Amino acid sequence: MAAAGGSAALTAPLPAARSFWLLNSWGDLLLFVGTPLLILPLLTVAKLRFSIAQIGLVVAAFGALGHNLPGMMRAYGDRALFDRFRVRFVLAPLFLLVVCEAFALRDLPALDVIVLVWGLWHAAMQVYGFARIYDTKVASFSSVTARLDWLMCLAWFGGGVVASDWKKGELLWIYYKSGGPLVPSSIVLDFGSLWTIGTALITVAFAANALWQWFKGTPPSAVKLLLMASSFGFWWYAIVVNRNIILGVAMWEMFHDVQYLSIVWMYNRNRVEKGHSVGAFTRYLFRRSGAMVGLYTGLVFAYGYIAFLPSLIDVQVVSRLLHGFIAASGLLHFYFDGFIWKVRDAATREGLGLRVRSAARLAAPGLPPWLLHGMKWGAFVGPVACLGYLEWGGRQPSAEQCRTVVDVAPGYCQGQLTLGVALASQGQLDEATQHLDRALELEPDENDHAYAHYNLGVALGELGRPQQAVEHLRRALELKPD
DSSP: OOOOTTGGGOOOBOSSOOOSOSSOHHHHIIIIISHHHHHHHHHHHHHHHSOHHHHHHHIIIIIIITTHHHHHHHHHHBHHHHHHTHHHHHHHHHHHHHHHHHHHHTTOTHHHHHHHHHHHHHHHHHHHHHHHHHHHHTTOOOHHHHHHHHHHHHHHHHHHHHHOHHHHHHHHHHHHHTTOOOOOHHHHHHHHHHHHHHHHHHHHHHHHHHHHHHHHTOOOOHHHHHHHHHHHHHHHIIIIIOSOHHHHHHHHHHHHHHHHHHHHHHHHHHHHHTTOSBOHHHHHHSSSOHHHHHHHHHHHHHHHGGGGHHHHOOOHHHHHHHHHHHHHHHHHHHHHHTTTTOTTSHHHHHHTTOOBOOOOOOOOTTOOHHHHHHHHHHHHHHHHHHHHHHHHTTOOOOHHHHHHHHHHOTTOHHHHHHHHHHHHHTTOHHHHHHHHHHHHHHSTTOTTTHHHHHHHHHHHHHTTOHHHHHHHHHHHHHHOOO
């Protein structure tokens, strides 16, 4: 769920608000706030039977792709919502599908940069949306509070990227693969330091405002504070503290998906029970029935299965087209969630059980909505066009760019690997072996490290260390006999 913006503009709530919770105390604590307490035991049990790579693959498919489906169910199953945003719901999928398929057919990873950044924004804004919902429950409508909530989500999620060698290195590496020009490592490191300082200042301002609102008699929701603490803490645990990247991504994806699947189910069920204008499929699926919960979950898993198809199809063109479809699905999910969950909209508030009076819709003064929306699309089209143009020209990461990745993210395996290969090709074998060894140390269980073992074996052979060279070449053949 994306940003629930504009809640500060709401007027006072109607009397006798239902409760502080969206579902109930136990439901909210399990599905929205204390979700890590559900995920960690499940992963512990799963690791007894499956490898981490298998767990990561399943979560990436059924979670990352599968959880796109419920948002589409809402977009195309709620007649009132579809009528309101008909143009967006028709044209956006066509546009994104064409763009993603074009990039996929040319095997251009420029869109991956956009997906990574937009995915981070999406995760942060889902937490922000829940924060504003819980504050609305307790009539905390301060615009300062809303803005600080937004800044806290942005700062702490971005701070996790700054502190994570893997996330930071991945973003920089894909940027270079997409044809991006060299960014000096000093600039990246200084930016990280400034972000950390900014996060500290925002946190102090957030705490001071919470105390001020408490003295005024309009304190923020205690559930919101718990939600933000658990979300920020689990994000940092998954991508910074945890040393297994595949497991960390799986943990966070499960956290994000449980929240999203639950809120979509609750919202659509409320719409159906209150007799609102929804399609026949939505009315059938979102009923109070355990069987329907099972069907809902099954549909999500069925949609997620599409992510397995590219690896099962030998025809390269078809495989790339499927990759393009998967990318388009993710981008469409991010886009839809950016406007269908606004708490300032009366229908959204009612579906979430927020009994508040109507409020005027916020709009940028002097700008028609279509122009404002077009400007937001420019933030997507501009970077994609620039990176696509650079990459289409055949630009590849240079050794200097590879070294920059290692300088700013020494714990990023791919950076160490590519720098080692680049140095070996230039005849700098001693330094090359150091980086290739480091890549294997960082992620010793990677199934695709045949490339690292092969290059390390060749370099060691040229350095006159045949016994070690044979060991690595043999391991490369074990991983990839072809």
